[in-house]
Amino acid sequence: MPVTQTENGPVWRLRTPRARLALWAGWFALVALTVWCWQVMTRDTIWLFVLDAPQQAADIGSRMFPPRLAYIERLLWPLWDTINMATLGTLLGVVIATPIAFLAARNTSPSLLIARPIALFIIVASRSINSLIWALLLVSILGPGLLAGIIAIALRSIGFVGKLLYEAIEETEASQIEAIQATGAGGAQLLNYGYWPQIAPAFWGISVFRWDINIRESAVLGLVGAGGLGLQLQASLNVLAWPQVTTILLVILATVVFSEWVSAKVRHAII
Amino acid sequence: MLTVDALTKTYKTGDKALRSVSFTVPKGQVLGLIGPSGAGKSTLIRCINRLVEPTEGRVLLGDLDITALPAGDLRRARRRIGMIFQEYALVERLTVMENVLSGRLGYVGFWRSFLRRFPGEDVENAFRLLDRVGLIDHADKRADALSGGQRQRVGIARALAQDPELLLIDEPTASLDPKTSRQIMRLIVEICAEQDLPAIINIHDVVLAQQFTQRIIGLRAGEVVFDGAPELLDESVLTRIYGEEDWTAMRRAAEEDHHAERDAAERMAGMV
CATH class of the missing domain: 1.10.3720.10 (MetI-like)
Known part of the structure:
Protein backbone atom coordinates (compact mmCIF):
# COMPACT_ATOMS: atom_id res chain seq x y z
CA MET A 1 0.00 0.00 0.00
CA PRO A 2 1.31 3.44 -0.85
CA VAL A 3 -0.06 4.77 2.41
CA THR A 4 2.26 4.12 5.40
CA GLN A 5 1.52 4.98 9.00
CA THR A 6 4.16 7.04 10.81
CA GLU A 7 4.18 8.89 14.13
CA ASN A 8 3.20 12.08 12.33
CA GLY A 9 0.14 10.52 10.69
CA PRO A 10 -0.27 8.70 7.38
CA VAL A 11 2.20 9.35 4.56
CA TRP A 12 1.18 8.84 0.95
CA ARG A 13 3.55 8.00 -1.87
CA LEU A 14 2.72 6.99 -5.43
CA ARG A 15 4.55 3.67 -5.16
CA THR A 16 5.52 1.22 -2.46
CA PRO A 17 9.27 0.79 -1.73
CA ARG A 18 9.20 -2.55 -3.56
CA ALA A 19 7.56 -1.04 -6.62
CA ARG A 20 10.16 1.77 -6.57
CA LEU A 21 12.99 -0.75 -6.44
CA ALA A 22 11.45 -2.79 -9.27
CA LEU A 23 11.04 0.33 -11.37
CA TRP A 24 14.66 1.36 -10.79
CA ALA A 25 15.87 -2.14 -11.67
CA GLY A 26 13.76 -2.07 -14.82
CA TRP A 27 15.33 1.17 -16.02
CA PHE A 28 18.80 -0.11 -15.16
CA ALA A 29 18.18 -3.28 -17.19
CA LEU A 30 16.97 -1.19 -20.12
CA VAL A 31 20.13 0.96 -20.12
CA ALA A 32 22.34 -2.12 -19.82
CA LEU A 33 20.52 -3.78 -22.71
CA THR A 34 20.97 -0.68 -24.88
CA VAL A 35 24.72 -0.61 -24.23
CA TRP A 36 25.04 -4.32 -24.98
CA CYS A 37 22.97 -4.05 -28.19
CA TRP A 38 25.14 -1.19 -29.40
CA GLN A 39 28.23 -3.35 -28.97
CA VAL A 40 26.68 -6.27 -30.87
CA MET A 41 25.51 -3.96 -33.64
CA THR A 42 28.85 -2.29 -34.19
CA ARG A 43 31.00 -5.41 -33.91
CA ASP A 44 30.79 -6.16 -37.65
CA THR A 45 30.76 -2.58 -38.82
CA ILE A 46 33.66 -1.68 -41.08
CA TRP A 47 34.41 1.82 -39.84
CA LEU A 48 36.30 2.73 -42.97
CA PHE A 49 33.01 2.56 -44.92
CA VAL A 50 31.18 4.59 -42.34
CA LEU A 51 33.89 7.22 -42.39
CA ASP A 52 33.49 7.92 -46.09
CA ALA A 53 29.66 7.78 -45.92
CA PRO A 54 29.35 11.54 -46.33
CA GLN A 55 31.37 11.40 -49.57
CA GLN A 56 29.24 8.51 -50.89
CA ALA A 57 26.04 10.32 -50.02
CA ALA A 58 27.31 13.48 -51.66
CA ASP A 59 28.27 11.47 -54.75
CA ILE A 60 24.78 9.94 -55.16
CA GLY A 61 23.22 13.26 -54.29
CA SER A 62 25.19 15.03 -57.02
CA ARG A 63 24.15 12.39 -59.55
CA MET A 64 20.50 12.69 -58.52
CA PHE A 65 20.52 16.41 -58.95
CA PRO A 66 19.08 18.12 -60.93
CA PRO A 67 15.98 15.90 -61.37
CA ARG A 68 14.97 15.14 -64.94
CA LEU A 69 11.65 16.94 -64.92
CA ALA A 70 10.85 16.10 -68.53
CA TYR A 71 10.47 12.52 -67.33
CA ILE A 72 7.21 13.53 -65.52
CA GLU A 73 5.39 13.19 -68.81
CA ARG A 74 6.02 9.46 -68.76
CA LEU A 75 5.02 9.21 -65.09
CA LEU A 76 1.47 10.51 -65.43
CA MET B 1 -53.66 -4.17 -18.62
CA LEU B 2 -50.33 -5.57 -17.51
CA THR B 3 -49.91 -8.54 -15.21
CA VAL B 4 -46.55 -9.48 -13.76
CA ASP B 5 -46.68 -12.90 -12.19
CA ALA B 6 -43.97 -14.32 -9.92
CA LEU B 7 -41.22 -12.71 -12.00
CA THR B 8 -37.74 -13.84 -10.99
CA LYS B 9 -34.40 -12.87 -12.47
CA THR B 10 -31.15 -14.51 -11.47
CA TYR B 11 -28.05 -13.18 -13.24
CA LYS B 12 -25.29 -15.52 -14.38
CA THR B 13 -23.19 -14.35 -11.47
CA GLY B 14 -25.83 -15.79 -9.15
CA ASP B 15 -27.15 -12.37 -8.10
CA LYS B 16 -30.87 -12.51 -7.56
CA ALA B 17 -32.14 -9.24 -9.03
CA LEU B 18 -35.85 -10.06 -8.71
CA ARG B 19 -37.52 -12.51 -6.35
CA SER B 20 -41.00 -13.54 -7.36
CA VAL B 21 -42.39 -10.08 -8.10
CA SER B 22 -46.14 -9.95 -8.81
CA PHE B 23 -48.48 -7.04 -9.49
CA THR B 24 -51.13 -5.85 -11.92
CA VAL B 25 -51.36 -2.46 -13.59
CA PRO B 26 -54.89 -1.58 -14.78
CA LYS B 27 -55.55 0.71 -17.74
CA GLY B 28 -54.65 4.34 -17.16
CA GLN B 29 -52.75 3.79 -13.94
CA VAL B 30 -49.44 5.56 -13.40
CA LEU B 31 -47.34 3.38 -11.16
CA GLY B 32 -44.19 4.61 -9.44
CA LEU B 33 -41.45 2.09 -8.76
CA ILE B 34 -39.14 3.19 -5.95
CA GLY B 35 -36.25 1.56 -4.13
CA PRO B 36 -32.54 1.95 -3.43
CA SER B 37 -29.94 1.57 -6.19
CA GLY B 38 -29.51 -2.10 -6.99
CA ALA B 39 -32.99 -3.04 -5.79
CA GLY B 40 -33.85 -4.36 -9.26
CA LYS B 41 -36.03 -1.50 -10.56
CA SER B 42 -34.21 -1.30 -13.90
CA THR B 43 -34.15 -5.08 -14.26
CA LEU B 44 -37.88 -5.31 -13.56
CA ILE B 45 -38.74 -2.75 -16.23
CA ARG B 46 -36.46 -4.46 -18.76
CA CYS B 47 -37.89 -7.89 -18.00
CA ILE B 48 -41.31 -6.64 -19.07
CA ASN B 49 -40.24 -6.04 -22.69
CA ARG B 50 -37.50 -8.66 -22.41
CA LEU B 51 -34.55 -6.40 -23.01
CA VAL B 52 -33.47 -8.52 -20.05
CA GLU B 53 -34.57 -12.14 -20.21
CA PRO B 54 -36.47 -13.12 -17.00
CA THR B 55 -35.47 -16.43 -15.39
CA GLU B 56 -38.91 -17.44 -14.15
CA GLY B 57 -42.44 -16.10 -14.01
CA ARG B 58 -44.73 -14.55 -16.58
CA VAL B 59 -45.53 -11.11 -17.99
CA LEU B 60 -48.97 -10.71 -19.55
CA LEU B 61 -49.89 -7.74 -21.71
CA GLY B 62 -53.64 -8.14 -21.96
CA ASP B 63 -53.91 -11.85 -22.72
CA LEU B 64 -50.56 -12.13 -24.44
CA ASP B 65 -47.83 -13.96 -22.53
CA ILE B 66 -44.74 -11.95 -23.48
CA THR B 67 -42.33 -14.29 -21.72
CA ALA B 68 -43.36 -17.17 -24.01
CA LEU B 69 -42.93 -15.39 -27.35
CA PRO B 70 -40.38 -16.42 -30.00
CA ALA B 71 -38.16 -13.63 -31.42
CA GLY B 72 -40.44 -12.48 -34.26
CA ASP B 73 -43.54 -12.27 -32.08
CA LEU B 74 -41.53 -10.55 -29.36
CA ARG B 75 -40.72 -7.77 -31.85
CA ARG B 76 -44.42 -7.32 -32.55
CA ALA B 77 -45.13 -7.27 -28.82
CA ARG B 78 -42.38 -4.72 -28.18
CA ARG B 79 -43.92 -2.17 -30.50
CA ARG B 80 -46.98 -2.17 -28.22
CA ILE B 81 -44.76 -1.13 -25.29
CA GLY B 82 -43.20 2.34 -25.37
CA MET B 83 -40.02 2.90 -23.40
CA ILE B 84 -38.53 6.13 -22.09
CA PHE B 85 -34.96 6.10 -20.79
CA GLN B 86 -32.67 7.64 -18.28
CA GLU B 87 -30.23 9.93 -20.14
CA TYR B 88 -32.81 9.94 -22.97
CA ALA B 89 -31.07 7.24 -25.12
CA LEU B 90 -31.76 9.18 -28.32
CA VAL B 91 -29.66 8.34 -31.33
CA GLU B 92 -27.53 11.44 -30.99
CA ARG B 93 -26.46 11.84 -34.60
CA LEU B 94 -29.93 11.50 -36.08
CA THR B 95 -32.38 14.38 -36.34
CA VAL B 96 -35.25 14.88 -33.92
CA MET B 97 -37.69 13.73 -36.63
CA GLU B 98 -35.71 10.56 -37.35
CA ASN B 99 -35.65 9.80 -33.65
CA VAL B 100 -39.41 10.19 -33.35
CA LEU B 101 -39.99 8.13 -36.49
CA SER B 102 -37.73 5.39 -35.14
CA GLY B 103 -40.70 4.64 -32.90
CA ARG B 104 -42.34 3.26 -36.06
CA LEU B 105 -39.55 0.81 -36.89
CA GLY B 106 -41.59 -2.14 -35.68
CA TYR B 107 -44.33 -1.26 -38.17
CA VAL B 108 -42.43 -0.49 -41.39
CA GLY B 109 -40.20 -2.70 -43.49
CA PHE B 110 -36.42 -2.39 -43.65
CA TRP B 111 -36.14 -0.57 -46.99
CA ARG B 112 -38.77 2.03 -46.12
CA SER B 113 -36.97 2.76 -42.87
CA PHE B 114 -33.55 2.68 -44.56
CA LEU B 115 -34.63 5.22 -47.18
CA ARG B 116 -36.50 7.18 -44.49
CA ARG B 117 -39.70 6.89 -46.55
CA PHE B 118 -42.14 6.42 -43.71
CA PRO B 119 -45.87 6.31 -44.50
CA GLY B 120 -47.53 9.74 -44.65
CA GLU B 121 -49.70 9.19 -41.59
CA ASP B 122 -46.63 8.23 -39.54
CA VAL B 123 -44.95 11.53 -40.42
CA GLU B 124 -48.14 13.50 -39.73
CA ASN B 125 -48.47 11.74 -36.41
CA ALA B 126 -44.83 12.50 -35.61
CA PHE B 127 -45.46 16.21 -36.25
CA ARG B 128 -48.54 16.05 -34.02
CA LEU B 129 -46.50 14.42 -31.23
CA LEU B 130 -43.68 16.94 -31.57
CA ASP B 131 -46.27 19.66 -31.28
CA ARG B 132 -47.72 17.97 -28.20
CA VAL B 133 -44.33 17.90 -26.44
CA GLY B 134 -43.58 21.45 -27.58
CA LEU B 135 -40.77 20.77 -30.04
CA ILE B 136 -42.46 21.39 -33.39
CA ASP B 137 -39.77 23.93 -34.38
CA HIS B 138 -36.92 21.52 -33.65
CA ALA B 139 -37.88 18.66 -35.99
CA ASP B 140 -34.87 19.19 -38.25
CA LYS B 141 -32.24 19.64 -35.57
CA ARG B 142 -29.84 16.90 -34.63
CA ALA B 143 -30.73 15.30 -31.29
CA ASP B 144 -27.38 16.26 -29.76
CA ALA B 145 -28.13 19.94 -30.34
CA LEU B 146 -30.98 19.91 -27.80
CA SER B 147 -30.97 20.53 -24.05
CA GLY B 148 -31.64 17.74 -21.55
CA GLY B 149 -35.31 18.54 -21.06
CA GLN B 150 -35.87 18.85 -24.81
CA ARG B 151 -34.16 15.53 -25.43
CA GLN B 152 -36.37 13.79 -22.92
CA ARG B 153 -39.38 15.26 -24.72
CA VAL B 154 -38.12 13.70 -27.94
CA GLY B 155 -37.80 10.43 -26.01
CA ILE B 156 -41.42 10.74 -24.96
CA ALA B 157 -42.53 11.49 -28.52
CA ARG B 158 -40.59 8.47 -29.79
CA ALA B 159 -42.30 6.18 -27.27
CA LEU B 160 -45.72 7.61 -28.16
CA ALA B 161 -45.04 7.21 -31.89
CA GLN B 162 -45.27 3.46 -31.26
CA ASP B 163 -48.92 3.98 -30.42
CA PRO B 164 -48.27 1.96 -27.25
CA GLU B 165 -50.59 0.20 -24.83
CA LEU B 166 -48.10 0.58 -22.01
CA LEU B 167 -45.24 2.93 -21.15
CA LEU B 168 -42.09 1.76 -19.37
CA ILE B 169 -40.20 4.72 -18.01
CA ASP B 170 -36.72 4.31 -16.53
CA GLU B 171 -35.57 7.20 -14.34
CA PRO B 172 -36.96 9.88 -16.64
CA THR B 173 -35.64 12.74 -14.52
CA ALA B 174 -32.28 11.38 -13.36
CA SER B 175 -30.21 13.93 -15.25
CA LEU B 176 -32.60 16.86 -15.20
CA ASP B 177 -32.82 19.85 -12.87
CA PRO B 178 -35.72 19.94 -10.38
CA LYS B 179 -37.88 22.29 -12.42
CA THR B 180 -37.43 20.42 -15.71
CA SER B 181 -37.99 17.16 -13.82
CA ARG B 182 -41.39 18.36 -12.68
CA GLN B 183 -42.30 19.55 -16.17
CA ILE B 184 -41.34 16.19 -17.67
CA MET B 185 -43.26 14.26 -15.00
CA ARG B 186 -46.29 16.49 -15.51
CA LEU B 187 -46.14 15.92 -19.27
CA ILE B 188 -45.94 12.14 -18.84
CA VAL B 189 -48.83 12.05 -16.39
CA GLU B 190 -50.97 14.30 -18.60
CA ILE B 191 -50.36 12.16 -21.67
CA CYS B 192 -51.17 8.98 -19.75
CA ALA B 193 -54.43 10.57 -18.59
CA GLU B 194 -55.31 11.77 -22.12
CA GLN B 195 -54.80 8.36 -23.68
CA ASP B 196 -55.77 6.23 -20.68
CA LEU B 197 -52.28 4.71 -20.88
CA PRO B 198 -50.83 2.67 -18.04
CA ALA B 199 -47.23 3.52 -17.14
CA ILE B 200 -44.54 2.15 -14.86
CA ILE B 201 -42.08 4.81 -13.77
CA ASN B 202 -38.79 3.94 -12.12
CA ILE B 203 -37.92 6.87 -9.98
CA HIS B 204 -35.30 7.79 -7.40
CA ASP B 205 -37.02 10.88 -6.13
CA VAL B 206 -39.62 9.84 -3.54
CA VAL B 207 -41.18 13.28 -3.34
CA LEU B 208 -41.62 13.40 -7.11
CA ALA B 209 -43.10 9.89 -7.09
CA GLN B 210 -45.65 10.86 -4.46
CA GLN B 211 -46.54 14.03 -6.28
CA PHE B 212 -47.20 12.47 -9.68
CA THR B 213 -48.12 8.79 -9.38
CA GLN B 214 -51.34 7.08 -8.39
CA ARG B 215 -49.75 4.03 -6.85
CA ILE B 216 -46.33 3.17 -5.56
CA ILE B 217 -44.46 -0.10 -5.40
CA GLY B 218 -41.40 -0.23 -3.19
CA LEU B 219 -38.68 -2.68 -4.16
CA ARG B 220 -35.90 -3.81 -1.86
CA ALA B 221 -33.32 -6.42 -2.87
CA GLY B 222 -35.61 -7.66 -5.63
CA GLU B 223 -38.68 -8.04 -3.46
CA VAL B 224 -41.88 -6.01 -3.28
CA VAL B 225 -41.96 -4.56 0.23
CA PHE B 226 -44.67 -1.97 -0.35
CA ASP B 227 -47.60 -1.68 -2.73
CA GLY B 228 -50.15 1.02 -2.12
CA ALA B 229 -51.34 4.60 -2.50
CA PRO B 230 -48.68 7.36 -2.37
CA GLU B 231 -50.33 8.82 0.75
CA LEU B 232 -49.55 5.64 2.67
CA LEU B 233 -45.83 6.14 2.16
CA ASP B 234 -44.81 7.14 5.68
CA GLU B 235 -41.60 7.00 7.60
CA SER B 236 -41.89 3.35 8.58
CA VAL B 237 -42.57 2.33 4.99
CA LEU B 238 -39.62 4.33 3.69
CA THR B 239 -37.43 2.68 6.30
CA ARG B 240 -38.69 -0.69 5.13
CA ILE B 241 -37.73 0.20 1.55
CA TYR B 242 -34.50 2.15 1.98
CA GLY B 243 -33.29 1.38 5.50
CA GLU B 244 -32.81 3.74 8.43
CA GLU B 245 -32.62 7.47 7.59
CA ASP B 246 -34.07 10.74 8.84
CA TRP B 247 -36.97 10.93 6.42
CA THR B 248 -38.66 13.98 7.88
CA ALA B 249 -35.45 15.93 7.36
CA MET B 250 -35.33 14.79 3.74
CA ARG B 251 -38.92 15.83 3.17
CA ARG B 252 -38.26 19.20 4.77
CA ALA B 253 -35.21 19.65 2.58
CA ALA B 254 -37.27 18.80 -0.48
CA GLU B 255 -39.94 21.29 0.54
CA GLU B 256 -37.28 23.92 1.10
CA ASP B 257 -35.89 23.20 -2.32
CA HIS B 258 -39.33 23.61 -3.72
CA HIS B 259 -39.88 26.94 -1.92
CA ALA B 260 -36.44 28.16 -2.88
CA GLU B 261 -37.13 27.29 -6.47
CA ARG B 262 -40.40 29.16 -6.43
CA ASP B 263 -38.74 32.14 -4.73
CA ALA B 264 -36.01 32.14 -7.32
CA ALA B 265 -38.53 31.90 -10.11
CA GLU B 266 -40.51 34.82 -8.70
CA ARG B 267 -37.39 36.85 -8.16
CA MET B 268 -36.31 36.27 -11.73
CA ALA B 269 -39.79 37.03 -13.00
CA GLY B 270 -39.59 40.31 -11.05
CA MET B 271 -36.30 41.20 -12.61
CA VAL B 272 -37.52 40.82 -16.15
Missing part, protein backbone atom coordinates in the same frame (compact mmCIF):
# COMPACT_ATOMS: atom_id res chain seq x y z
CA TRP A 77 0.00 7.22 -66.55
CA PRO A 78 1.74 5.14 -63.82
CA LEU A 79 0.67 7.79 -61.32
CA TRP A 80 -2.95 7.39 -62.41
CA ASP A 81 -2.50 3.61 -62.04
CA THR A 82 -1.10 4.06 -58.55
CA ILE A 83 -3.99 6.23 -57.41
CA ASN A 84 -6.52 3.82 -58.90
CA MET A 85 -4.80 0.88 -57.30
CA ALA A 86 -4.96 2.56 -53.89
CA THR A 87 -8.57 3.68 -54.29
CA LEU A 88 -9.98 0.43 -55.65
CA GLY A 89 -7.96 -1.57 -53.15
CA THR A 90 -9.28 0.55 -50.28
CA LEU A 91 -12.87 0.22 -51.53
CA LEU A 92 -12.60 -3.53 -51.82
CA GLY A 93 -10.92 -3.77 -48.43
CA VAL A 94 -13.57 -1.65 -46.70
CA VAL A 95 -16.41 -3.61 -48.30
CA ILE A 96 -14.97 -6.87 -47.01
CA ALA A 97 -13.84 -5.47 -43.65
CA THR A 98 -17.20 -4.01 -42.58
CA PRO A 99 -19.11 -7.29 -42.15
CA ILE A 100 -16.00 -8.85 -40.57
CA ALA A 101 -15.88 -5.99 -38.05
CA PHE A 102 -19.50 -6.65 -37.06
CA LEU A 103 -18.67 -10.35 -36.64
CA ALA A 104 -15.64 -9.49 -34.53
CA ALA A 105 -17.21 -6.89 -32.23
CA ARG A 106 -18.23 -8.42 -28.92
CA ASN A 107 -21.60 -6.67 -28.87
CA THR A 108 -22.71 -7.53 -32.41
CA SER A 109 -21.06 -10.89 -33.06
CA PRO A 110 -23.63 -13.64 -33.65
CA SER A 111 -21.49 -16.13 -31.77
CA LEU A 112 -18.63 -15.41 -29.41
CA LEU A 113 -17.31 -18.95 -29.65
CA ILE A 114 -17.19 -19.42 -33.42
CA ALA A 115 -17.80 -16.28 -35.51
CA ARG A 116 -15.75 -13.93 -33.34
CA PRO A 117 -12.52 -15.97 -33.25
CA ILE A 118 -12.73 -16.55 -37.02
CA ALA A 119 -13.24 -12.85 -37.70
CA LEU A 120 -10.42 -11.92 -35.34
CA PHE A 121 -8.15 -14.43 -37.04
CA ILE A 122 -8.88 -12.94 -40.47
CA ILE A 123 -8.09 -9.49 -39.10
CA VAL A 124 -4.82 -10.59 -37.48
CA ALA A 125 -3.77 -12.61 -40.54
CA SER A 126 -4.36 -9.63 -42.82
CA ARG A 127 -2.52 -7.25 -40.51
CA SER A 128 0.47 -9.47 -39.93
CA ILE A 129 1.48 -9.49 -43.60
CA ASN A 130 2.79 -6.33 -45.25
CA SER A 131 1.20 -5.24 -48.56
CA LEU A 132 4.55 -5.70 -50.25
CA ILE A 133 4.58 -9.38 -49.24
CA TRP A 134 0.93 -9.78 -50.28
CA ALA A 135 1.84 -8.26 -53.66
CA LEU A 136 4.85 -10.56 -53.99
CA LEU A 137 2.60 -13.58 -53.44
CA LEU A 138 -0.16 -12.30 -55.70
CA VAL A 139 2.19 -11.37 -58.54
CA SER A 140 3.39 -14.95 -58.61
CA ILE A 141 -0.22 -16.21 -58.49
CA LEU A 142 -1.99 -13.72 -60.78
CA GLY A 143 0.98 -12.55 -62.77
CA PRO A 144 2.32 -8.97 -62.73
CA GLY A 145 -0.05 -6.05 -63.15
CA LEU A 146 -2.54 -3.79 -61.41
CA LEU A 147 -4.96 -6.52 -60.34
CA ALA A 148 -2.35 -8.09 -58.09
CA GLY A 149 -1.67 -4.66 -56.60
CA ILE A 150 -5.35 -3.90 -55.99
CA ILE A 151 -5.92 -7.20 -54.24
CA ALA A 152 -2.72 -6.85 -52.20
CA ILE A 153 -3.87 -3.41 -51.00
CA ALA A 154 -7.35 -4.75 -50.24
CA LEU A 155 -6.03 -7.75 -48.28
CA ARG A 156 -3.84 -5.56 -46.12
CA SER A 157 -6.66 -3.00 -45.60
CA ILE A 158 -9.13 -5.62 -44.32
CA GLY A 159 -7.17 -6.06 -41.12
CA PHE A 160 -6.56 -2.37 -40.53
CA VAL A 161 -10.12 -1.23 -41.23
CA GLY A 162 -11.64 -4.31 -39.56
CA LYS A 163 -9.73 -3.80 -36.33
CA LEU A 164 -10.39 -0.09 -35.94
CA LEU A 165 -14.02 -0.48 -36.98
CA TYR A 166 -14.78 -3.32 -34.58
CA GLU A 167 -13.28 -1.27 -31.77
CA ALA A 168 -15.58 1.59 -32.76
CA ILE A 169 -18.56 -0.80 -32.77
CA GLU A 170 -17.65 -2.03 -29.29
CA GLU A 171 -17.57 1.56 -28.06
CA THR A 172 -21.12 2.36 -29.18
CA GLU A 173 -23.46 3.44 -26.44
CA ALA A 174 -25.62 0.51 -25.37
CA SER A 175 -28.56 2.68 -24.28
CA GLN A 176 -29.14 3.98 -27.82
CA ILE A 177 -29.14 0.42 -29.14
CA GLU A 178 -31.51 -0.66 -26.38
CA ALA A 179 -33.88 2.18 -27.21
CA ILE A 180 -34.10 1.11 -30.86
CA GLN A 181 -34.55 -2.51 -29.82
CA ALA A 182 -37.39 -1.52 -27.51
CA THR A 183 -39.37 -0.08 -30.45
CA GLY A 184 -39.61 -3.57 -31.96
CA ALA A 185 -37.04 -2.91 -34.69
CA GLY A 186 -35.59 -5.87 -36.58
CA GLY A 187 -31.91 -6.78 -36.87
CA ALA A 188 -31.17 -4.79 -40.06
CA GLN A 189 -33.08 -1.78 -38.72
CA LEU A 190 -31.09 -2.00 -35.51
CA LEU A 191 -27.85 -1.80 -37.51
CA ASN A 192 -29.17 1.10 -39.57
CA TYR A 193 -30.67 3.17 -36.73
CA GLY A 194 -28.76 2.05 -33.65
CA TYR A 195 -25.21 1.23 -34.73
CA TRP A 196 -24.60 3.05 -38.00
CA PRO A 197 -25.18 6.63 -36.78
CA GLN A 198 -22.80 5.96 -33.90
CA ILE A 199 -19.98 4.47 -36.00
CA ALA A 200 -20.38 6.56 -39.18
CA PRO A 201 -17.75 9.20 -38.24
CA ALA A 202 -15.27 6.48 -37.29
CA PHE A 203 -16.09 4.56 -40.48
CA TRP A 204 -15.38 7.50 -42.81
CA GLY A 205 -12.34 8.58 -40.80
CA ILE A 206 -10.81 5.10 -40.87
CA SER A 207 -11.56 4.57 -44.59
CA VAL A 208 -10.00 7.85 -45.67
CA PHE A 209 -7.03 7.32 -43.38
CA ARG A 210 -6.45 3.88 -44.91
CA TRP A 211 -6.78 5.33 -48.43
CA ASP A 212 -4.12 7.87 -47.50
CA ILE A 213 -1.79 5.07 -46.30
CA ASN A 214 -2.59 2.98 -49.38
CA ILE A 215 -1.51 5.76 -51.75
CA ARG A 216 1.93 5.57 -50.15
CA GLU A 217 2.02 1.79 -50.20
CA SER A 218 0.83 1.43 -53.78
CA ALA A 219 3.65 3.73 -54.89
CA VAL A 220 6.18 1.05 -53.95
CA LEU A 221 4.18 -2.07 -54.86
CA GLY A 222 5.52 -1.76 -58.42
CA LEU A 223 8.91 -2.79 -57.04
CA VAL A 224 7.63 -6.36 -56.99
CA GLY A 225 5.78 -6.05 -60.29
CA ALA A 226 2.34 -4.86 -59.26
CA GLY A 227 2.31 -1.86 -61.59
CA GLY A 228 2.16 1.88 -60.95
CA LEU A 229 4.96 4.27 -60.01
CA GLY A 230 6.98 1.57 -58.32
CA LEU A 231 7.55 -0.17 -61.63
CA GLN A 232 9.10 3.00 -63.06
CA LEU A 233 11.14 3.43 -59.89
CA GLN A 234 12.55 -0.05 -60.26
CA ALA A 235 13.26 0.44 -63.94
CA SER A 236 15.12 3.69 -63.27
CA LEU A 237 17.07 2.21 -60.36
CA ASN A 238 18.11 -0.72 -62.51
CA VAL A 239 19.69 1.52 -65.13
CA LEU A 240 21.10 3.87 -62.48
CA ALA A 241 19.12 6.77 -63.95
CA TRP A 242 19.39 8.85 -60.78
CA PRO A 243 17.81 12.07 -62.11
CA GLN A 244 14.71 10.00 -63.02
CA VAL A 245 14.66 8.45 -59.54
CA THR A 246 14.62 11.94 -58.07
CA THR A 247 11.71 12.90 -60.29
CA ILE A 248 9.76 9.81 -59.26
CA LEU A 249 10.41 10.51 -55.57
CA LEU A 250 9.18 14.09 -56.08
CA VAL A 251 6.00 12.83 -57.75
CA ILE A 252 5.39 10.37 -54.89
CA LEU A 253 5.96 13.17 -52.39
CA ALA A 254 3.46 15.42 -54.17
CA THR A 255 0.87 12.63 -54.33
CA VAL A 256 1.23 11.84 -50.64
CA VAL A 257 0.92 15.50 -49.70
CA PHE A 258 -2.22 15.67 -51.84
CA SER A 259 -3.78 12.56 -50.29
CA GLU A 260 -2.92 13.83 -46.83
CA TRP A 261 -4.68 17.09 -47.64
CA VAL A 262 -7.78 15.27 -48.93
CA SER A 263 -7.96 13.00 -45.89
CA ALA A 264 -7.55 15.94 -43.50
CA LYS A 265 -10.37 17.79 -45.30
CA VAL A 266 -12.70 14.78 -45.21
CA ARG A 267 -12.03 14.06 -41.56
CA HIS A 268 -12.59 17.70 -40.71
CA ALA A 269 -15.90 17.64 -42.58
CA ILE A 270 -17.35 14.62 -40.75
CA ILE A 271 -16.47 15.58 -37.17
